[in-house]
Amino acid sequence: MARYRKKPGEIDAHQWLKNGDHPEDGPAEFEGKIVRYFRRPEPEYDGQTVHDLCGRIWHDHGWIDALEGGHTVCPGDWIAKGAQGEYYPVKPNSSDEPETDPLADARSLLAEHERQQDEACRAEIEQVLAKYGRKLVVTQPQITIVPT
Incomplete structure (x- = not known):
């Protein structure tokens, strides 16, 4: 697990690479409890189409349910747990160092x-x-x- 500094404090985050990577997801052969399988009915999200943001096919992605709908999770994203117990993806920083000094x-x-x-x-x-x-x-x- 990595620690990220976020105003006003720190948050816990786990890097997600594939189904089952999050410690609260359960076994990889089942859909995760936190990061679910990515499913969309639209043809532009078929399993073999490449996601422009990360360059990976949509089949490799995950999904986190949220009050405002949900969040797409790209392989390599960090899954952060907010103060209210909500989960959301955080893109890796440029230096790939989870613990950063803001100064x-x-x-x-x-x-x-x-x-x-x-x-x-x-x-x-x-x-x-x-x-x-x-x-x-x-x-x-x-x-x-x-x-x-």
Whole structure:
């Protein structure tokens, strides 16, 4: 089981790949109690037609009943249990890491931005120094300007 952070707290989620994967579904040879077989009468949902969103045939999909109708479950989705006991599919995140730090992306972007600013600043300083026949030498933790 994986843990996802969701405002205001955390939720439980289980990854669903095929019938019977959810721990509350029961044996795989029977229809699941949480994730049911995907059944639709319309011809565009026949078992061999490919679902545009995930690239898998509809026969590989599941269905979760909900008050508002229901949710299609693609193989690889995480099945989350809400605060009211309802279940719903959550698409896998881009890093495929179920436990995420909500500030990790912000920290990474900030570090990249600072690195780019440092590089731009250094290039600008080197251009100015080159006009005067000087160059920048950086040896941690010291910066020295020397003749070229």
